[in-house]
Amino acid sequence: MYRKIFSYVGEYKKKAILSPIVIIGEVAMEVLIPTIMAMIIDNGIKQNKISYVVGMGLLMVGMAVVSLCFGALAGRLSAVAAMGFAKNLRSALFRKVQSYSFSNVDKFSTASLVTRLTTDVTNAQNAFMMFIRGAVRSPIMLICATIMAVRMNSRLSLVFLAAIPVLGFAIFFIVIKAHPRFEAMLTKYDAMNSRVQETLIGSRVVKAFVREDYEKENFRKTADNVRKAQVFAEKLVILNGPIMQFCMYSSIIAILWFGGSMAMDGSMGTGELSSFITYVSQILMSLMMLSMLFMMFVISRASMHRIYEVLNEEPSIKGAENAEITAQDGSVRFENVSFSYFDDMNNLALEHIDLDIKSGETIGIIGGTGSSKTSLVQLIPRLYDATEGNVYVGGHNVKDYPLETLRSQAAMVLQKNVLFSGTIRDNLRWGDENASDEEIIDACKSACAHDFIMNFPDGYDTYLGQGGVNVSGGQKQRLCIARALLKKPKIIILDDSTSAVDTATDSSIRKAFREKLSETTTFIIAQRISSVKDADRIIVMDDGKISDIGTHDELLARNEIYQEVYLSQQKGAED
Numbered sequence: 001m002y003r004k005i006f007s008y009v010g011e012y013k014k015k016a017i018l019s020p021i022v023i024i025g026e027v028a029m030e031v032l033i034p035t036i037m038a039m040i041i042d043n044g045i046k047q048n049k050i051s052y053v054v055g056m057g058l059l060m061v062g063m064a065v066v067s068l069c070f071g072a073l074a075g076r077l078s079a080v081a082a083m084g085f086a087k088n089l090r091s092a093l094f095r096k097v098q099s100y101s102f103s104n105v106d107k108f109s110t111a112s113l114v115t116r117l118t119t120d121v122t123n124a125q126n127a128f129m130m131f132i133r134g135a136v137r138s139p140i141m142l143i144c145a146t147i148m149a150v151r152m153n154s155r156l157s158l159v160f161l162a163a164i165p166v167l168g169f170a171i172f173f174i175v176i177k178a179h180p181r182f183e184a185m186l187t188k189y190d191a192m193n194s195r196v197q198e199t200l201i202g203s204r205v206v207k208a209f210v211r212e213d214y215e216k217e218n219f220r221k222t223a224d225n226v227r228k229a230q231v232f233a234e235k236l237v238i239l240n241g242p243i244m245q246f247c248m249y250s251s252i253i254a255i256l257w258f259g260g261s262m263a264m265d266g267s268m269g270t271g272e273l274s275s276f277i278t279y280v281s282q283i284l285m286s287l288m289m290l291s292m293l294f295m296m297f298v299i300s301r302a303s304m305h306r307i308y309e310v311l312n313e314e315p316s317i318k319g320a321e322n323a324e325i326t327a328q329d330g331s332v333r334f335e336n337v338s339f340s341y342f343d344d345m346n347n348l349a350l351e352h353i354d355l356d357i358k359s360g361e362t363i364g365i366i367g368g369t370g371s372s373k374t375s376l377v378q379l380i381p382r383l384y385d386a387t388e389g390n391v392y393v394g395g396h397n398v399k400d401y402p403l404e405t406l407r408s409q410a411a412m413v414l415q416k417n418v419l420f421s422g423t424i425r426d427n428l429r430w431g432d433e434n435a436s437d438e439e440i441i442d443a444c445k446s447a448c449a450h451d452f453i454m455n456f457p458d459g460y461d462t463y464l465g466q467g468g469v470n471v472s473g474g475q476k477q478r479l480c481i482a483r484a485l486l487k488k489p490k491i492i493i494l495d496d497s498t499s500a501v502d503t504a505t506d507s508s509i510r511k512a513f514r515e516k517l518s519e520t521t522t523f524i525i526a527q528r529i530s531s532v533k534d535a536d537r538i539i540v541m542d543d544g545k546i547s548d549i550g551t552h553d554e555l556l557a558r559n560e561i562y563q564e565v566y567l568s569q570q571k572g573a574e575d
């Protein structure tokens, strides 16, 4: 896991390696300074050699400056490397998510993917920075300071050699106990983030249902859960401080006690004693740093794992990317197709569908809500894969196409469609980047969008807010149809795409389709019989199965479901 994630350090590797090397220089200076201090006191001051004191003093200042520069440089290197690492990791995650199919996204949920791309990457970035700074610095400091102290006075060193196991055991205990608590905290974090996401994305609905107070209370609870989990986890970690201080000060007291008597009977210099104390604090300090480092890893491990899951997920739908095939025509064939959203043959959304649709036909699809109309057509551009059986487009199995080819030839206007922030023209160009203005206008005329666009003061340069908030539902639908038309597909699927459009406009869109797109196979999913009446054939869906296929008149004569829908709509119209 770590290897895969850290491979994204990429071009920042040099900086990430250089940083610990510079740190070694910094540590070397820091470790030598106390020894020089001891020499100044014991050889210089005590024997009144002023020139020696000045010379060594200057050397000490020089070393301090060098150490400072190294420290600053290492800090800069590690920060740059960690930020670069985070950028690379985020881009990799984003690229990966782009390759996901609908079912991959369903699996993680959008909110969780956002958290993983933001919070979790930040955790990984912090851990990485701590790691390149501390993982080298602390052990080296620990070893060097220990060597210096033992060389200075091996008998006195026994004191802190006794303190180290105590501290080590305490740290070990904390790490073991804290890990599960931090994992629990992250799940709470996740819940909070998805709450924020959901309410912000659905803020209009929240307002429409006057649910603000409820949502506020709900959020307060989730935020409080995060707090509780954090306190629970941190409670253990903060024990680190007092334990550390306790060990440090008892060692210092013991050293002053034993060292003091050594200094008095002359077997140890006072300078040596004060340097010795500095070394002891360096040793204990680096132990504390090491423990914090451990802690950081404990916290970030859960995040790393979540990042790894996203990176490691295989896109469930992959095109035959190098195949060079194109659809010969706009024909569509379903061969004994069954489909489940859960890959479970006992929980089918579509059962044994056989269909043969000729190129250029207009097919209406009608059926109650939840009768799997959307499920049926989304297999054509391979938004999902059939669980059993095969789907053929233009004479080839959909699995044999590169995804891009397939989806540009079989364009689907989704039931829940979105526009993006940008001008109307930008949005339309999603269909074809190189579309000329004439082509754009032409597509908009077919979708009956040209007139209302021209009514905006800025026309095609009108700026759309996020999700297309500043156009009406029906206008949005027409823009989405125009956008799909610009792809010049051989097959176009309109999934309830005119539900918010008035009947008159709906009928002129269909007229335009008949006249201009007679070559294009058209699927029209609709709730209104009037929308599909003129289709060459109409499919009646019922609970995941095809109840009947035929023309309006045929179905009206023989299909009960169709008759029912027709009569209820006739009646509604007469009322």
Ligand SMILES: Nc1ncnc2c1ncn2[C@@H]1O[C@H](COP(=O)(O)OP(=O)(O)OP(=O)(O)O)[C@@H](O)[C@H]1O
Residues within 6 Å of the ligand: 106, 341, 349, 367, 368, 369, 370, 371, 372, 373, 374, 375, 376, 415, 496
């Ligand atoms: N992403 C999904 N994951 C799991 N189940 C789903 C998913 N999408 C749809 N379903 C289920 O599949 C069944 C068919 O849904 P589908 O969207 O195809 O119906 P529909 O005929 O298009 O309905 P509507 O007219 O309301 O759009 C429903 O029972 C629905 O609950």
Ligand SMILES: [Mg+2]
Residues within 6 Å of the ligand: 373, 374, 375, 415, 495, 496
């Ligand atoms: Mg649907």
